[in-house]
Amino acid sequence: MDFMKPETVLNLANIRESLVRMEDTIIFNFIERSQFYSSPSVYEPNKFPIPNFNGSFLDWLLLSHEKIHSQVRRYEAPDETPFFPDHLPETFLPSLNYPPVLASYTDEINANDEIKQIYISEIIPGLSTHGEQPENLGSTAMADIEVLQSLSRRIHFGKFVAEAKFQNEKERFTKLIKEKDVHGIEDAITNAAVEEKILERLLEKGKAYGTDPSLKFSQHIQSKVKPETIVKIYKDYVIPLTKKVEVDYLLKRLEVEDDKN
Numbered sequence: 001m002d003f004m005k006p007e008t009v010l011n012l013a014n015i016r017e018s019l020v021r022m023e024d025t026i027i028f029n030f031i032e033r034s035q036f037y038s039s040p041s042v043y044e045p046n047k048f049p050i051p052n053f054n055g056s057f058l059d060w061l062l063l064s065h066e067k068i069h070s071q072v073r074r075y076e077a078p079d080e081t082p083f084f085p086d087h088l089p090e091t092f093l094p095s096l097n098y099p100p101v102l103a104s105y106t107d108e109i110n111a112n113d114e115i116k117q118i119y120i121s122e123i124i125p126g127l128s129t130h131g132e133q134p135e136n137l138g139s140t141a142m143a144d145i146e147v148l149q150s151l152s153r154r155i156h157f158g159k160f161v162a163e164a165k166f167q168n169e170k171e172r173f174t175k176l177i178k179e180k181d182v183h184g185i186e187d188a189i190t191n192a193a194v195e196e197k198i199l200e201r202l203l204e205k206g207k208a209y210g211t212d213p214s215l216k217f218s219q220h221i222q223s224k225v226k227p228e229t230i231v232k233i234y235k236d237y238v239i240p241l242t243k244k245v246e247v248d249y250l251l252k253r254l255e256v257e258d259d260k261n
């Protein structure tokens, strides 16, 4: 998939291939985060006296990263979505001018607040031992940033899926969107067989990536993150949020005049 070549981006097979590859990144990021305790103080607003900042330690570290990444054009890429879009500096590098593949309102579809909130309240407890680890606050928040950015990229890929599906079945989606039929759109974008395959593959990947392959089966290998936990996170949050992004994107799809219509 090459964002400079729009024809490669809106191909559903290419998109799904990218989603499969992202599973590896996400699972390894989960494994990295699982080395540390849950450390609730990382997420508690104003727990530490950060100069000129109102919010949690994670928010401060994430925003600080996004400010730097914004200056190297990370958020010009159509597959990158910032958590703090209103607080980012412009880049001093020349603009990349990616050819548009998504509708012009794409930046308005941003599920990152919800992703961050679900990550803190639902996902971290499944990945880590409960408790504080004051000496690892920085490492913990760095691991969080990696997880959050990889989940955000995966979930916002729903925009490409949605645009590809819209292009493939324009008449069907135009009718559903005109009728604001959210359930109908959800049904139309759902492919139960693909979802089932993802969950099966995650179980296998979780078993393979989370264990030391040099150990023998008889040595009671324990996975670094339970494969069932990875499956549950995808089933309960990652896939539903991807679908939500798809639906939100499609609901606005007829508001734009664009030459693809």
Ligand SMILES: O=C(O)C(=O)C[C@]1(C(=O)O)C=C[C@@H](O)C=C1
Binding pocket: 016, 019, 161, 189, 190, 191, 192, 194, 195, 198, 238, 239, 240, 242, 243, 246
């Ligand atoms: O591959 C698709 O068709 C998607 O819409 C993506 C996705 C997913 O999140 O992986 C979401 C909904 C479908 O039911 C299947 C898979």
